[in-house]
Every structure is written in C-alpha cells, then in structure tokens.
Amino acid sequence: MAALARDSGAEFETASEQVRMLSEKMRPVDKDTDENMGQLLDDLLDEAADDVWDYEDFVSDEDRHQNVIRWYGSCLSPSSKPQLGPPKQDVPSHRKSSDVSIDYAIARAIKKHNHKEFASFGPIEHALLHWNTKNIEYALGANVSDLSMKFWDSDERHAFEGDHVLLRQGYGSVIKHLVTGLVRRGDMFKCVLDYDVEKIEYARNSSSIPYTSGGSRKLVELSDTCSVSSRNGKEKLGCDFVVSTLPLGVLKASVAAQVDTSEVDPKTAGNVTFAPKLPFTKVDSIESTGFGILNKVYLQFPRAFWRSRSILDEGQTLFGNASGLNPHHYMFFDIGKSLGREDDCPAILMTLISGREAVACEKLSDDQLVHQVVVTLRKLFFDDMVPTPVAHKVTRW
Ligand SMILES: Cc1cc2nc3c(=O)[nH]c(=O)nc-3n(C[C@H](O)[C@H](O)[C@H](O)COP(=O)(O)OP(=O)(O)OC[C@H]3O[C@@H](n4cnc5c(N)ncnc54)[C@H](O)[C@@H]3O)c2cc1C
Incomplete structure (x- = not known):
C-alpha cells in the first residue's frame, strides 16, 4: 500500500503508535503498570493458545485432512446429489474442534496456571487489561467472546511490514x-x-465447447461466458471473467436467498x-466465515483542549481511556x-x-453517539475543559 501510495504521489504520514494512557481528570497512568498489564495479557494469550492447541482433538491431523478432502470431494462430484448444507446427522470430523473463544480460553488459563496476581489488582489494572483487550477487538472488529x-491471529504471518501510515488525501487518491493508468489503455479498459x-451469470457457455445455433456449430465468443446485470436497468455487461469483490455481508444475504428463495426477494x-x-x-x-464491524467517530472542537497541557509528547497523537467509563471508547487519535x-x-x-458495541452504536442517532463520546472525554479531562463539538462524522458501515 505504501509503495502504491508513493507511486501515486499521495502524501502520507507515518502514524505514531505511542499511546499515552489517561485515567480520569487527565491523570497519566504509571508507565510500568501500563507495560505490565500489556505483558500480562500477552502472556495469558500465549498460555491460552498453548492450552487450546494441546487439547486432544477429535481426530488426528492427518485424518482430519483426509476427511476434509473427502467431504469436499463428495460435494463436487457430479454423481452425488447436490447438497445445500452439511448433513444434520453426520457432522464431518473436520467440523468438530477443540477450539474455544478467546475469553473462555483466557479464563481457563488463569485458573489452570494459578494466576494469583488478579486478587491484588485495583481499578487501574482492571481498566488497563480491559484496554488491551479492546485493542485486540479493534484490530479484529469483533469481541474476544466471538473470536477463535x-x-x-492466523493472518499475522501475512501482515505487511512497515509503519502504519495515514494518507492525507485518503485512499481515493490511490x-x-x-x-488514470488504466484509462490510457483505451478500449481495453472500461470503468462503469x-x-x-x-x-x-457465469459459465453460461464455454469458449472451448462449440455450440449449435441455427443448425451450424459455432464457437462461443469468449465474452459470452459471463454476464453482469444491474438492478437499475443499465446495460447488461458481457465478459470473459467476473471477479466479484462483493462484501461478505452481501454474499451471505445472497446465498441465504439462494438456499431459501421463499423468504427474501432478491430484487x-x-x-x-x-x-x-x-x-x-x-x-x-x-456461511462459515464471519466478519467484524468497526466504526469511527470524528469530533471537531472549537479548540484542541487536549493539546493545551502537554499531555502528549512531541509527535504523539494517541491517548488511551483507562478511566473505567465507556471502555469501548478505548482510544482517541x-x-x-x-x-x-x-x-x-x-x-x-x-x-x-468495534465489535458488538459498534453494532449497538449503529442503533443510536449521531447526536446520542456524539454525546456519549463527549461524556467519556469529560471524564478523562474536566467537564468545563471539553466544549461541545462544532462538527462530527460517524462512519456507519
Ligand atoms: C470504519 C472503518 C475504518 C477502516 N479503516 C481502515 C484503515 O484506516 N486502514 C485500512 O487499511 N483499512 C481500514 N478499514 C478496512 C477497509 O476499509 C476494508 O478492508 C476495505 O475497504 C475492504 O475492501 P473491499 O473492496 O473488500 O470492500 P468494500 O470497500 O466494502 O467494497 C465493496 C463494494 O461493493 C459495493 N457493493 C455492494 N453490493 C453491491 C452490488 N449489489 N452491486 C454493486 N456494488 C455493490 C459496495 O458499495 C462497496 O463499494 C476500515 C474499515 C472500516 C469499516
């Protein structure tokens, strides 16, 4: 992405990842306590991961692999009856798993590894542990109780290296x-x-199979292979291939309608x-893949009250909410x-x-949501320090 952005001449800023943790009334959280709580959650996650992989699975890895292949093989085989879902009686072995949610696994690890330190934790330690959990939930868009x-973290090995950057003009510039590059290709590129x-419609006809039309055998034009039609009566597009990047939510609704056409009208x-x-x-x-949800709330103020008392170091742009109030407003940029x-x-x-709180906040009006965030800020700062925002923007995805 950074290479593309550089190519496009977009201006971007490296985002600082240093977070200043604040408890109520601008009290900075002790850095050691902050680091210790982050480390504790990392350790718990490691222990919980070791435990969950150690638990005896229902079948050996090799058997499970074979079962997966056989299961999918039988679905693809033209001789087998088309199946719309897994058989109710005979759940394939690869679907059985010793997997559990993160919160359950951590609770189990705390008990198993006899973590006595929790007994001595006060509200700050609890708030910091909560904050670190929210940090995971932000990255995944889902609550730990919903995560495997x-x-x-299976995508970690595919993560891009390098800094997080902010594009000054947004992704639109890329x-x-x-x-612009594609338009130069003339007729070879069309943007609709x-x-x-x-x-x-895909695989309507195959270019490799001749078909009979008006008594003569013809080769199908390649661009007859697929077609895309619009709901708003626009021209039907014929093409060789279709690569669909529809969001998973649209795909889920579409396959639900495909299985049961009685309930949803696709139109x-x-x-x-x-x-x-x-x-x-x-x-x-x-159907098996889930997705998370993340919303952003932008607030513009008449003055930058958070910059006035040098709470943030030079170059620092993040402060974390360890006040105990509204922990789902966990970070401010x-x-x-x-x-x-x-x-x-x-x-x-x-x-x-993020997560379920993001779903819940989509049910609130902008005014209600903005008010909640202002209440959190007034807890972190002082009531009279935080003015009413002059503008706001809430993403609702
Ligand atoms: C609030 C929020 C903040 C984010 N911030 C960042 C960030 O800072 N950095 C980052 O890297 N990523 C961020 N992401 C993630 C990033 O936006 C997504 O990963 C990315 O946009 C996914 O791209 P996509 O093309 O798969 O889906 P989308 O961007 O969702 O594109 C799918 C498109 O399909 C269209 N569509 C749906 N149905 C139809 C239909 N029937 N016909 C035609 N078109 C249809 C939709 O209108 C949409 O334009 C953020 C996501 C959210 C929700």
Missing part, C-alpha cells in the same frame, strides 16, 4: 491514480460506476443472484495533528468503536 482462540449488480433486498447457483463449497465458506500542517492543525479527535 486457535485462529484469531484509486484515482490506478484508474453506479452499477447496482443484481445478477451474475428488494439488495442481494445478488448467481446463475448457476454457487456450489456448496463456496456457500459453505461464505489527534487526527487533526496527524494530517494537518504545522501551522494549521484542525482540532479533530477520532475514536474507534
């Missing part, structure tokens, strides 16, 4: 750059926007119809300082809300 102990896809529900229906292997993956110029840093703070 075995696989929650997209514009990519599109505002195209609400209703139906994707009104925003679902996409696939023709032929997606095979069970794909439906199974779509001085986004104005990150993206502003030295002589012009707008007074904008941003906080993140």
Whole structure:
C-alpha cells in the first residue's frame, strides 16, 4: 500500500503508535503498570493458545485432512446429489474442534496456571487489561467472546511490514491514480460506476465447447461466458471473467436467498443472484466465515483542549481511556495533528468503536453517539475543559 501510495504521489504520514494512557481528570497512568498489564495479557494469550492447541482433538491431523478432502470431494462430484448444507446427522470430523473463544480460553488459563496476581489488582489494572483487550477487538472488529482462540491471529504471518501510515488525501487518491493508468489503455479498459449488480451469470457457455445455433456449430465468443446485470436497468455487461469483490455481508444475504428463495426477494433486498447457483463449497465458506464491524467517530472542537497541557509528547497523537467509563471508547487519535500542517492543525479527535458495541452504536442517532463520546472525554479531562463539538462524522458501515 505504501509503495502504491508513493507511486501515486499521495502524501502520507507515518502514524505514531505511542499511546499515552489517561485515567480520569487527565491523570497519566504509571508507565510500568501500563507495560505490565500489556505483558500480562500477552502472556495469558500465549498460555491460552498453548492450552487450546494441546487439547486432544477429535481426530488426528492427518485424518482430519483426509476427511476434509473427502467431504469436499463428495460435494463436487457430479454423481452425488447436490447438497445445500452439511448433513444434520453426520457432522464431518473436520467440523468438530477443540477450539474455544478467546475469553473462555483466557479464563481457563488463569485458573489452570494459578494466576494469583488478579486478587491484588485495583481499578487501574482492571481498566488497563480491559484496554488491551479492546485493542485486540479493534484490530479484529469483533469481541474476544466471538473470536477463535486457535485462529484469531492466523493472518499475522501475512501482515505487511512497515509503519502504519495515514494518507492525507485518503485512499481515493490511490484509486484515482490506478484508474488514470488504466484509462490510457483505451478500449481495453472500461470503468462503469453506479452499477447496482443484481445478477451474475457465469459459465453460461464455454469458449472451448462449440455450440449449435441455427443448425451450424459455432464457437462461443469468449465474452459470452459471463454476464453482469444491474438492478437499475443499465446495460447488461458481457465478459470473459467476473471477479466479484462483493462484501461478505452481501454474499451471505445472497446465498441465504439462494438456499431459501421463499423468504427474501432478491430484487428488494439488495442481494445478488448467481446463475448457476454457487456450489456448496463456496456457500459453505461464505456461511462459515464471519466478519467484524468497526466504526469511527470524528469530533471537531472549537479548540484542541487536549493539546493545551502537554499531555502528549512531541509527535504523539494517541491517548488511551483507562478511566473505567465507556471502555469501548478505548482510544482517541489527534487526527487533526496527524494530517494537518504545522501551522494549521484542525482540532479533530477520532475514536474507534468495534465489535458488538459498534453494532449497538449503529442503533443510536449521531447526536446520542456524539454525546456519549463527549461524556467519556469529560471524564478523562474536566467537564468545563471539553466544549461541545462544532462538527462530527460517524462512519456507519
Ligand atoms: C470504519 C472503518 C475504518 C477502516 N479503516 C481502515 C484503515 O484506516 N486502514 C485500512 O487499511 N483499512 C481500514 N478499514 C478496512 C477497509 O476499509 C476494508 O478492508 C476495505 O475497504 C475492504 O475492501 P473491499 O473492496 O473488500 O470492500 P468494500 O470497500 O466494502 O467494497 C465493496 C463494494 O461493493 C459495493 N457493493 C455492494 N453490493 C453491491 C452490488 N449489489 N452491486 C454493486 N456494488 C455493490 C459496495 O458499495 C462497496 O463499494 C476500515 C474499515 C472500516 C469499516
């Protein structure tokens, strides 16, 4: 991403990852306590991970592997009856697992490894442990009670190296750059926007199989292989291949409608119809994969009250909420300082809300949500220090 951004000439800022933890009334949290609690959660996660992988699984790894292959093989075999879901009676072995959620695994580790230190923890230690948990939930967009102990960090080995960066003009600048490059290809590239896809037909005909039309055998034009139709009556697009990047939520709703057409009307529900229906292997993956949710609340203030008392070090833009109030507003970013110029840093703070709290906050109005965040800030600072925001932006995904 950084290479692309550099290529496109986008300006980006390296985001500082140093967080100043605050308890109520701007009291800074002792750095050692902060580090110790972070370390404790890391240790607990390691112990919990070792435990969960140690638990005897229902089948050996090799058997499980074989079972997976046989199971999917039988679904793909044209001779077997098409199946819309796993058989109710005979759950395949690979679906049985000793996996548990992170919170359960940690609780088990605390008991098993006899962690006595918890008895002496006060509210600050609890708030810091909570904060570190929220930090995981932010990264995953889901609560630890919904995350797999075995696989929650399985993408870590694929993580890009390097700093986190903020694009001053947003990701749109990179997209514009990519599109400009493609437009130069003339007829080979066409960009169609505002195209609400209703139906994707794939493998309508194969270019390698001749078909008979009007008594003569013809080779199918390659661009007849797939088609994409819109809900809003726009021209149907014929193409060789379709690579769908529909969000998982849309795919889930679409396959639910594919399995049970009686309940959802694809025309009104925003679902996409696939023709032929997606095979069970794909439906199974779509149904089995979950997704998280993350919302951002941006607040613009008449003045940057958090900058006035040098709470943050030079270059530092993050402060954490260890006040015990609204722990789901766990971190605040001085986004104005990150993206502003030295002589012009707008007074904008941003906080993140993830997991079930993010779902709950989508049910609140902007005013209610903004009020809640202001209440948290007034706890972290002082009532009269935090003015009413002059503008706000809430992402609702
Ligand atoms: C609040 C929030 C903050 C984030 N912040 C960051 C960040 O700072 N850095 C970062 O790297 N990542 C961030 N992410 C993650 C990042 O935005 C996503 O990973 C990324 O956008 C996913 O890209 P995508 O193309 O898979 O899906 P999307 O960006 O969701 O694109 C899917 C597109 O499909 C369209 N669509 C849906 N149905 C149809 C239909 N029937 N017909 C036609 N089009 C359809 C949607 O309108 C949408 O435009 C954030 C995510 C959220 C929710």
